Amino acid sequence: MLRFxxxxxxxAWQGFWRNAVMSLAATITMTLMLLMLAGLVIGLSGMDAGLxxxxxxxxxxxxxADGVPQSxxxxxxxxxxxxxxxSEVDYLDKQQALAQWQEQLRQQGQPDYSSETGTNPIPASIxxxxxxxxxxxxxxxxxxxxxGVVTDVLETQHVVDALLSVTGFLRTAGVVVLGLVGITVxxxxxxxxxxxxxxxxxxxxxxxxVGASDAFIRWPFIFEGVLVGLLGAAVxxxxxxxxxxxxxxxxxxxxxxVPIQFDRNLAEELxxxxxxxxxxxxGVGAAISVRTYLIR
Amino acid sequence: xxxxxxxxxxxxxxxxxxxxEPDAVEGTSAVVGGLPExxxxxxxxxDVSKVYPNGRRALADVDLxxxxxxxxxxxxxSGAGKTTLIKLLIRDEVxxxxxxxxxxxxxxxxxxxxxxxxxxRIGIVFQDYRLLPNKSVRENVxxxxxxxxxxxxxxxxxxxxxLALVGLTAQGDQLPTQLSGGxxxxxxxxxxxxxxPRVIIAxxxxxxxxxxxxxxxxxxxxxxxxxxxxxxxxxxxxEVVTALRRRVVALExxxxxxxxxxxxxxxx
Ligand SMILES: Nc1ncnc2c1ncn2[C@@H]1O[C@H](COP(=O)(O)OP(=O)(O)OP(=O)(O)O)[C@@H](O)[C@H]1O
Ligand SMILES: [Mg+2]
Numbered sequence: 001m002l003r004f005x006x007x008x009x010x011x012a013w014q015g016f017w018r019n020a021v022m023s024l025a026a027t028i029t030m031t032l033m034l035l036m037l038a039g040l041v042i043g044l045s046g047m048d049a050g051l052x053x054x055x056x057x058x059x060x061x062x063x064x065a066d067g068v069p070q071s072x073x074x075x076x077x078x079x080x081x082x083x084x085x086x087s088e089v090d091y092l093d094k095q096q097a098l099a100q101w102q103e104q105l106r107q108q109g110q111p112d113y114s115s116e117t118g119t120n121p122i123p124a125s126i127x128x129x130x131x132x133x134x135x136x137x138x139x140x141x142x143x144x145x146x147x148g149v150v151t152d153v154l155e156t157q158h159v160v161d162a163l164l165s166v167t168g169f170l171r172t173a174g175v176v177v178l179g180l181v182g183i184t185v186x187x188x189x190x191x192x193x194x195x196x197x198x199x200x201x202x203x204x205x206x207x208x209x210v211g212a213s214d215a216f217i218r219w220p221f222i223f224e225g226v227l228v229g230l231l232g233a234a235v236x237x238x239x240x241x242x243x244x245x246x247x248x249x250x251x252x253x254x255x256x257x258v259p260i261q262f263d264r265n266l267a268e269e270l271x272x273x274x275x276x277x278x279x280x281x282x283g284v285g286a287a288i289s290v291r292t293y294l295i296r
Numbered sequence: 297x298x299x300x301x302x303x304x305x306x307x308x309x310x311x312x313x314x315x316x317e318p319d320a321v322e323g324t325s326a327v328v329g330g331l332p333e334x335x336x337x338x339x340x341x342x343d344v345s346k347v348y349p350n351g352r353r354a355l356a357d358v359d360l361x362x363x364x365x366x367x368x369x370x371x372x373x374s375g376a377g378k379t380t381l382i383k384l385l386i387r388d389e390v391x392x393x394x395x396x397x398x399x400x401x402x403x404x405x406x407x408x409x410x411x412x413x414x415x416x417r418i419g420i421v422f423q424d425y426r427l428l429p430n431k432s433v434r435e436n437v438x439x440x441x442x443x444x445x446x447x448x449x450x451x452x453x454x455x456x457x458x459l460a461l462v463g464l465t466a467q468g469d470q471l472p473t474q475l476s477g478g479x480x481x482x483x484x485x486x487x488x489x490x491x492x493p494r495v496i497i498a499x500x501x502x503x504x505x506x507x508x509x510x511x512x513x514x515x516x517x518x519x520x521x522x523x524x525x526x527x528x529x530x531x532x533x534x535e536v537v538t539a540l541r542r543r544v545v546a547l548e549x550x551x552x553x554x555x556x557x558x559x560x561x562x563x564x
Contacts, residue, residue, distance in 0.1 A: 211414075
C-alpha cells in the first residue's frame with residue numbers, strides 16, 4: 001500500500017513535469033475556473049449579507065397614545081420582550097421620536113417646521129425587532145390588545161412577506177447559478193485534463209500491456225490532477241489576497257450604507273471553497289479522463 | 297503435430313474450465329520430434345473464430361496447442377490473422393467463439409481484475425518496440441515491475457539480470473532515442489522477460505530491423521527459449537524460418553493451413 005502510494009505520487013510528479021506545457025495549461029485553466037467560482041462565492045455572500053441587512057430592518061412598530069402613564073408602557077414593553085419570537089424592544093418617548101424625525105428631515109434636506117408649532121405632533125412608539133422576520137407569532141396581537149395604550153400597530157406583514165419571497169428567490173437563484181457554474185467548470189477542467197491524458201495514451205497502453213492493474217494506472221493520474229488543483233488553488237488564493245483590498249473598497253463605495261464585511265469568516269470560507277474545489281475538480285477530472293482508457 | 301493430438305490438447309485445455317487449479321494442466325502427451333513426453337500446455341486454442349465488429353472474419357475455426365518450452369513461428373500473408381491471434385492471447389481482443397487458454401487460464405473468462413495478472417504471465421514484444429521515450433533502458437525495464445507493485449529491492453537485481461541476458465548492461469542509462477533499432481528491441485525483450493513469464497509472444501519483432509540485426513534478435517529469443525520459456529513469434533522473415541527448422545504454424549485467410557516442423561514453403 002505504501003509502495004503503491006509512493007509509486008503513484010512519484011509518477012504523478014514526473015508526469016506533471018515531463019509534460020510541463022500541458023500541466024501549465026491545465027493549471028491556468030484550473031486557476032481561471034477557481035477564480036470564477038470564488039468570484040461567484042464572494043458575490044453570493046455579499047448578496048446574502050445585503051439580504052440579511054434588509055431583513056433585519058423588518059420590525060413591528062406600535063404608536064403609543066399621548067398621556068399614558070409610564071408604568072403601563074413599561075409593563076407592555078416587558079410583556080412584549082418576554083415573547084419568544086422577539087429579539088429586541090426599543091421604546092422611543094415623544095422627545096426622542098421628534099428628534100429622530102427632525103434628523104431624518106435634515107438628512108433629506110427638507111425644511112423643518114415642527115419647532116415653529118411649539119407642540120410635538122409625533123407620538124411615542126415601541127419598535128420590536130424579530131429574531132426571524134418570518135415569525136411574527138403573537139407580537140401584533142399582544143400590541144393590539146393593549147387598548148388605551150397603543151393607538152395603532154404598523155401593519156407591514158404583507159410588505160414584509162413580499163420582500164422575503166424576493167430575497168428567498170434571490171438566494172435560490174444564487175445556489176442554482178453556483179451549481180450550473182460548478183458543472184460547467186467541471187466539464188472544462190475534465191476536457192483540459194483529458195488533453196493531458198490523451199498525450200500520454202501510449203504510456204497508458206504500455207502500462208496495460210505489462211500487466212499494470214487499473215489502480216496503478218489510475219491513481220498517478222488522479223494525484224496529478226490533484227496536484228494541478230492544488231497549484232491552481234494556491235495561485236487563485238494569491239490573486240484573491242492581492243485583490244482583496246481594492247475589491248473591498250469598490251464594494252464599500254458601491255453599496256454605501258449596507259455594511260457588507262469581507263471579514264475573516266468569508267476569507268476562511270473562500271480558502272475552503274477554493275482548495276476543496278481545486279482538489280475535487282482535479283481529482284474527479286483526472287479520474288473521468290483515464291476511465292476511457294481503462295474500460296476495455 | 298497431428299490433428300488428433302491437437303484435439304487432445306484442446307480437450308485437455310477445455311477440461312480445465314471446471315478444474316480447481318487451472319494452472320496445472322498436467323499429463324498432456326504432446327508429440328514433438330516423434331517422442332511422447334508429458335508436458336503442460338502453454339497456449340491452446342480450440343475452434344476459435346474472431347469476427348470484428350465491422351463483420352470482418354479474421355480467424356476461423358483455429359485449433360492450436362503449444363506445449364511448454366516450444367518455439368513456434370506463426371507465418372502467413374499480410375491480413376492472415378497473425379496479429380489478431382496474438383491479440384486474443386493477450387486479451388486485447390476477445391474471441392467471438394471457441395476457447396483460448398494461455399498459461400493455464402481461460403482467457404475469455406477472465407474478469408477485468410484478472411487481465412493484468414494474465415499479462416504478467418506473458419511477455420509481449422512488438423514490431424515497434426513500444427518503449428517509453430523519456431525513460432532510460434533501465435527505467436523502461438524496471439517500469440514493468442514497478443507497475444505490478446514489486447518491492448524496489450527485488451526490482452534492481454531482476455533488471456540487471458535481464459539486461460545482462462540481452463547484453464545491454466553497458467547501455468542501461470541511455471534513452472531509447474540514443475539506441476539502435478536492435479538495441480531498442482532488446483530493451484523491449486528485456487522488459488518482456490523481467491517478470492519471468494512462462495510465455496513470450498512476439499509480433500514481428502524483427503519487422504523493422506535489417507537482416508543481420510534480425511538474426512541477433514532471433515538468436516536472443518532462441519536462447520530465452522533454451523532457458524525454458526515458450527516462444528510464439530509471428531514473422532514474415534522466410535530466411536529465418538527456413539533456416540531454423542522449428543515448428544511453423546501457417547495461417548491463410550484466418551485458417552491454419554499448415555502446422556509442422558520445417559520451412560516457410562511459400563513466399564508470402
Ligand atoms: N480492429 C479491427 N477491426 C476490423 N478488422 C480488423 C481489425 N484488426 C484487423 N482487422 C482485419 O482482420 C484481418 C487480419 O488482420 P491481422 O492484423 O490479424 O493480420 P496480420 O496477419 O497480422 O497481417 P500483417 O502480416 O500485415 O501484420 C485483416 O483483414 C484486417 O483488416
Ligand atoms: Mg500483424
